[in-house]
Amino acid sequence: DTIPRFGTETPHEAKLAELMDNIDAWGLNIFDVHNYSQSHSLTSVMYTIFKKRNLIETFRISPQKLINYLVTLESHYLDVPYHCSIHAADVTQAIHVLLLIPSFENTFTDLEILAALFAAAIHDVDHPGVTNQYLINSDNELALMYNDTSVLENHSLAVAFKLLQNEDCDFIENLSDEQRKILRQISIDMVLATDMSKHGAIMQTIQSFHQSLKAKQCKDSNSNSSTNDSLVLTEQKERVQLLREMLHCADLSNPTKHLSIYTQWVDRIMDEFHYQGDRERSAGMPISPMCNRRTADIEMAQIGFIQAIVEPLWQMWAQLVYPHCQQMLDNIDSNRQWYEYQISNRSSRNNT
Numbered sequence: 001d002t003i004p005r006f007g008t009e010t011p012h013e014a015k016l017a018e019l020m021d022n023i024d025a026w027g028l029n030i031f032d033v034h035n036y037s038q039s040h041s042l043t044s045v046m047y048t049i050f051k052k053r054n055l056i057e058t059f060r061i062s063p064q065k066l067i068n069y070l071v072t073l074e075s076h077y078l079d080v081p082y083h084c085s086i087h088a089a090d091v092t093q094a095i096h097v098l099l100l101i102p103s104f105e106n107t108f109t110d111l112e113i114l115a116a117l118f119a120a121a122i123h124d125v126d127h128p129g130v131t132n133q134y135l136i137n138s139d140n141e142l143a144l145m146y147n148d149t150s151v152l153e154n155h156s157l158a159v160a161f162k163l164l165q166n167e168d169c170d171f172i173e174n175l176s177d178e179q180r181k182i183l184r185q186i187s188i189d190m191v192l193a194t195d196m197s198k199h200g201a202i203m204q205t206i207q208s209f210h211q212s213l214k215a216k217q218c219k220d221s222n223s224n225s226s227t228n229d230s231l232v233l234t235e236q237k238e239r240v241q242l243l244r245e246m247l248h249c250a251d252l253s254n255p256t257k258h259l260s261i262y263t264q265w266v267d268r269i270m271d272e273f274h275y276q277g278d279r280e281r282s283a284g285m286p287i288s289p290m291c292n293r294r295t296a297d298i299e300m301a302q303i304g305f306i307q308a309i310v311e312p313l314w315q316m317w318a319q320l321v322y323p324h325c326q327q328m329l330d331n332i333d334s335n336r337q338w339y340e341y342q343i344s345n346r347s348s349r350n351n352t
């Protein structure tokens with residue numbers, strides 16, 4: 001039986017094809033992809049990217065086993081408002097677009113690209129919709145299992161690799177042992193780096209690391225435009241550092257998207273936070289920051305999130321790949337202004 005064009009059967013294949021024409025664009029509407037793929041956005045996005053990047057031929061991947069793995073992985077994302085399979089599809093498509101930046105034309109090996117896409121797809125699988133701190137505070141068995149250390153991130157990695165042990169899901173069966181080892185190593189490194197408690201450390205190193213890369217940046221000999229400077233990194237360690245930052249950027253990319261997409265993610269993360277706050281309140285636990293629906297200031301929280309975390313990170317990233325990623329910085333700025341306008345509007349409304 002032949003495999004559907006986008007990996008999953010859907011009566012809306014024509015509409016999905018139209019959406020997938022934008023797979024390389026930052027403006028892809030992942031919510032539309034989810035709707036027109038019968039809630040298989042992760043499977044259809046990953047399959048489309050693998051086909052487009054010729055990874056199925058390069059690594060002699062069985063298309064059926066890839067689909068089996070993706071559908072199984074997708075089914076292990078829980079039906080929580082934010083950390084569901086749409087978020088995984090969103091982050092996977094984001095890292096695919098970041099990898100297309102001309103500065104990285106000659107930077108990563110095919111195996112590193114495979115590992116980066118895999119890490120993005122798996123990075124939040126089986127996420128229960130609460131934070132690490134909540135799992136620790138509520139003596140959850142996951143916190144016990146992982147000794148309070150990057151609990152969610154360790155759990156997603158373990159679940160994702162467990163699914164690979166299933167014979168008819170092992171789409172990397174034709175990789176050599178060495179390649180499998182490298183893929184596992186890079187995926188673990190990247191997913192563990194999505195733990196927000198590591199954000200400070202990433203910001204510490206990013207400045208000096210990028211300065212050293214800019215120093216090494218070579219003018220691509222056959223480039224016709226002066227901006228086409230490709231970053232060539234001889235050390236795998238340095239390339240993995242870059243991939244770690246890239247996944248972290250993709251994970252924190254909601255404010256870099258068009259307002260209509262960004263506000264949907266805000267609604268979802270606040271649903272998830274407020275539900276956690278409800279559970280903390282009824283358990284008599286202290287309610288976590290931004291999780292109390294009765295005192296929430298959603299606009300202020302997003303402005304704080306943008307100013308403290310998202311804008312500084314994306315400014316560092318945009319500097320490295322200048323002039324690319326200006327669209328992301330512009331969206332961050334206009335989105336922040338929109339939330340500031342909401343607040344100013346709110347106060348004048350109260351005065352009427």
Ligand SMILES: COc1ccc(/C(C)=N/OCCC(=O)N2CCOCC2)cc1OC1CCCC1
Binds near residue numbers: 196
């Ligand atoms: C669209 O809004 C948000 C999107 C993403 C995030 C974060 C921090 N993602 O981090 C990676 C995942 C992670 O580690 N988390 C998940 C969130 O809680 C911390 C642990 C936070 C967002 O808004 C927050 C901050 C202002 C009001 C709610």
Ligand SMILES: [Mg+2]
Binds near residue numbers: 195
């Ligand atoms: Mg996560």
Ligand SMILES: [Zn+2]
Binds near residue numbers: 087091123124194251
């Ligand atoms: Zn995530």
